[in-house]
Amino acid sequence: MTIPVAPNSDLGQLTSKIRIIAREQGFDDMRVTDCDLSESAPRLQEWLDKGYAGDMDYIGNRFEMKIDPDKLVSGVKRIISLRMNYFQFRNESMDGFNFINAPDKGFISSYALGRDYHKVIRGRLEKVAQNVQSIIGAFGYRVFTDSAPVMEVELATKSGLGWRGKHTLLINKNAGSWFFLGEIYTDLDLPLDSPASEHCGTCSRCIDICPTKAILGPYKLDARRCISYLTIEHRGSIPKEFRKLLGNRIYGCDDCQVVCPWNKYASVTTVPDFNVRESLDGETLVKLFSWSESEFYRYTEGSPIRRIGYERWLRNLACALGNAPTSPEIIRSLELRKSYESELVREHVAWALDEHL
Template identity: 50%
Template sequence: MTQSLSSIPARIPTQQFDPHALKAWIKSQALELGFADCVIARPDAQDELPRLKAYLDQGFHGDMKFLEENLEKRANPTLLVPHTKSIICVRMNYLVERPQPRTVPDFPNSAVIARYARGRDYHKTMRGKLKTLSNLIREKVGPFESRPFADSAPIFEKSLAESAGMGWTGKHTLLIHKKSGSFFALGELFSSLELPFDEPASAHCGSCTACIDICPTQAIVAPYQLDARKCIAYLTIEYQGVIPEELRRGIGNRVFGCDDCQLICPWNSFAQTTTVADFHPRHGLDRLSLIELWQWDEATFLANTEGSPLRRTGYESFMRNIAIGIGNAPYHPNNIEQLILKRNQYSEIVQIHIDWAVQEQQSKRNN
């Protein structure tokens, strides 16, 4: 178990280790634990702060008010974890199988869940492996301060990883690795070890605009600028309210997240599959139809999403998303029947989307 910061002396007896050799050893241990890559970043993200402030000023973050908080800690990681001298950044590939290059599958009756969310919650997997890595380092060098993170604190994790050569930020705002694409999750181990820092990689998006062109809701409003208020991932996961009607058709059958901008990216021709079993789909979440998911009651949802990222959206919002998917599906009389049958079981917010879905189905029937 990672030791608490208060119980560890600030002075660390690691002088007997060559820092370059220790860095290489740490990276080798990270790879053996199942991480796809490991780089060492300096605890400084000041350059990212002006970009975040501009993003917030434009309101692109929607209801994600947490992005407005702890700006100083985001820019200066040592304010979050004192005595931090280096940040060990890692990534885990999450693809179970490689998709067909530069193609977005079209199965309109299927319920599409983002690939990272079909198995166990990666946050738990990531933190567990980072704690193991910390313990391995401690066994080698003695006591040192460390704290693991996986999208769980005010950290510019993408910026830190990018500054140390994990990849570059693509026009869709996700990190891209030249030999692995972008289907990976990030994690960090804040460390009091003085390790040599890695250097940033060069960017390779060039004139490509594939991700911008493919976005179903045109959420990528300019290269490297994402308006979350239009993004399907935000709308189907973070947002709890009534989804604007003009965005519903673009959502299609995506009920939790969206992979389109990644699927179309040329660099994901090099995407690697995962070696971590936790990412393998559970409860058929890679092959269920919209109507099958529509049959889930709240008890089934809770049972089938235990330890899953799907818990984040909550049952009502999940059913809201499925209703939109059914409305966008090809016409079938059973779709209308099932929507009406369960309408009164849900809140007004869900009912609004059910009514819209019924109207969409009726319109397709009449046409």
């Protein structure tokens, strides 16, 4: 990384300019923090030691880089933390808790209904940095979003973008929690912002609503129990104790965010990439389960859903079909996959058929 140019420039003014540039790129807020994560490191270590990360080995990997940003990007002085709203109104049957009344339809977490945010956010962070370079000349930077060696929520909390809610996600007082985070690690010595105050108070709605009791207590998440983990990150068989609790959630879960009172302040995204794809929202489980492998890859092109692959997609759908109200159509669609080539899928299909006996 290079030493920043323009050492005499007013870094406060530069921060204001970066904020304007970030807004032009669709970011809804931006704050600056330093690289000291010494308070967060023991909490992460304890969480990992308890096994709460499940088989997400990548969280523990490169631990040193995570807790010491300089080990990831040598010479980094500041981290610019940014957020981008993804909230969108969706199919009425899937909106809020209405999806409980549509158990024959597949529920997909809101963040995954548009274009893959990794590409969108990374591209726009890069543009922010390049536009700053066009003003001040070359400076050292690297951009990240949802990247394993970056403690995103901790950095965002330190920067004042919001506070960590009891469900462990970041909440912003004016925007709720339906947003993505991104970071620019930089050697620019920008002035620091202060952390935000916490406003969960005595509320425990997210803890109470969690279908699998994954939020063990305030700020304590056992990812192995979380439906987002089970349907997205987890590669193997879904433990039987959770299958009924998944309901019709086939990719992620939004319950703890839906009930959070701060989300009444959420704003609809201005980024067209996050527009809801009709083919993914409010579609029947039978229809989604009937997709061939090539159809799956066609309909999920550019979507984060692709990341789980066709086999896990069928696994999740088989679970949801096992939980759906019995109908000849559902039985028929499960029967058609009884001899599917993947043992993982066959086992979930057999379980689902048993649920309809």
